[in-house]
Amino acid sequence: MAYKIKWGIMGLGKIAHKLASDLQLSSYAELYGVASRDEQKAKDFGAKHNAAKCYGSYEELTDDPEVDVIYIATPHVFHFENAMLCLKNGKHVLGEKPMGMNAKQVEAMIAEAKSRNLFLMEGIWTRFIPATEKLIELLNQKIIGDILFVRADFGFTSPFNPEGRLYNKKLGGGALLDIGIYPIYFSLLTLGIPTRIQASARMTPTGVDSYCAMLFDYANKTQALLDCTLEADTPTEAYIYGSKGHIKIHNRFHHPEKLSLYRNKELVQEIEIKHSGFGYLHEIEEVNHCIKNNLIESPKLPHAMSSNLVSVMDQVRREIGLVYDSD
Ligand SMILES: NC(=O)c1ccc[n+]([C@@H]2O[C@H](COP(=O)([O-])OP(=O)(O)OC[C@H]3O[C@@H](n4cnc5c(N)ncnc54)[C@H](OP(=O)(O)O)[C@@H]3O)[C@@H](O)[C@H]2O)c1
Numbered sequence: 001m002a003y004k005i006k007w008g009i010m011g012l013g014k015i016a017h018k019l020a021s022d023l024q025l026s027s028y029a030e031l032y033g034v035a036s037r038d039e040q041k042a043k044d045f046g047a048k049h050n051a052a053k054c055y056g057s058y059e060e061l062t063d064d065p066e067v068d069v070i071y072i073a074t075p076h077v078f079h080f081e082n083a084m085l086c087l088k089n090g091k092h093v094l095g096e097k098p099m100g101m102n103a104k105q106v107e108a109m110i111a112e113a114k115s116r117n118l119f120l121m122e123g124i125w126t127r128f129i130p131a132t133e134k135l136i137e138l139l140n141q142k143i144i145g146d147i148l149f150v151r152a153d154f155g156f157t158s159p160f161n162p163e164g165r166l167y168n169k170k171l172g173g174g175a176l177l178d179i180g181i182y183p184i185y186f187s188l189l190t191l192g193i194p195t196r197i198q199a200s201a202r203m204t205p206t207g208v209d210s211y212c213a214m215l216f217d218y219a220n221k222t223q224a225l226l227d228c229t230l231e232a233d234t235p236t237e238a239y240i241y242g243s244k245g246h247i248k249i250h251n252r253f254h255h256p257e258k259l260s261l262y263r264n265k266e267l268v269q270e271i272e273i274k275h276s277g278f279g280y281l282h283e284i285e286e287v288n289h290c291i292k293n294n295l296i297e298s299p300k301l302p303h304a305m306s307s308n309l310v311s312v313m314d315q316v317r318r319e320i321g322l323v324y325d326s327d
Pocket of ligand 1: 010011012013014015016035036037038041073074075076078096097098123165171178
């Protein structure tokens with residue numbers, strides 16, 4: 001039987017459970033080891049998801065010579081130190097978004113991965129969702145002509161909890177870094193790098209953004225209008241308007257299963273493409289493919305995309321006056 005890539009998971013919270021579940025669907029990977037700061041939690045997680053090794057510290061996972069790649073699923077502020085620990089111990093890395101807290105961290109992570117010839121990718125699973133692949137194909141065919149502007153929002157209601165990951169500044173809280181990253185990624189994917197960034201936000205008593213509105217301008221006069229919030233259940237859809245029509249990317253646009261194509265206000269085509277499992281299988285397979293082929297970055301989600309993403313988020317943060325300890 002062909003060798004299966006041995007995966008480790010670091011930080012066993014909500015998203016780790018979903019990725020562990022999707023890992024079971026891959027023919028090219030096995031969930032080998034899991035690591036928590038709490039050994040019993042690791043054992044419970046490992047039993048549920050069939051992991052061979054369950055560690056009570058992150059270091060034990062990175063010390064295990066059997067581990068090929070580690071998925072980092074800790075709060076944002078720890079991504080940098082966790083990824084550096086993995087890379088320095090010779091492990092490939094799939095790191096949850098945002099890759100780091102700021103451009104300085106992300107550039108250091110990329111440099112470390114390159115210097116050690118290790119694979120590093122940010123967990124922007126959107127890129128690998130089959131409906132996103134279809135969208136890219138349609139845009140390349142210029143099915144809606146030249147793009148004029150893009151709109152995308154991401155919002156859900158999360159009750160204010162000053163200690164929780166989403167509102168606690170010490171854990172990298174705020175809407176922008178947690179979910180605003182998706183509309184921004186969408187704008188980079190469809191329009192590229194903006195030349196002008198305007199943003200405005202409402203801040204919580206903990207000093208992070210609970211709502212952030214953004215307007216990006218581009219050299220070719222296109223624009224992107226984006227927003228994100230932790231205070232309301234907004235549609236979480238994306239729209240691309242072109243000279244010959246528009247495409248709606250249905251809720252939730254960051255892992256869509258439906259696209260609608262319109263011309264002159266008329267719906268002309270609906271495209272439904274299911275993703276597998278919770279939707280993480282597609283990024284898992286990309287990681288497997290890249291590692292098997294000795295690639296240190298994904299051609300579909302290259303290091304440059306993570307650099308651009310964090311650089312745009314840094315600029316938005318300057319506009320809204322959001323500073324973290326890591327800055
Ligand atoms: N791609 C996606 O769709 C998606 C969705 C949700 C979240 N995420 C990303 O995944 C990351 C984790 O999100 P989550 O919702 O899974 O968070 P979560 O449920 O709070 O889990 C985070 C885990 O990190 C570990 N951790 C280490 N130090 C910690 C500390 N000081 N405080 C709290 N936890 C600590 C804990 O694991 P141990 O106790 O086991 O050490 C905890 O269970 C975030 O960066 C987020 O952006 C991505």
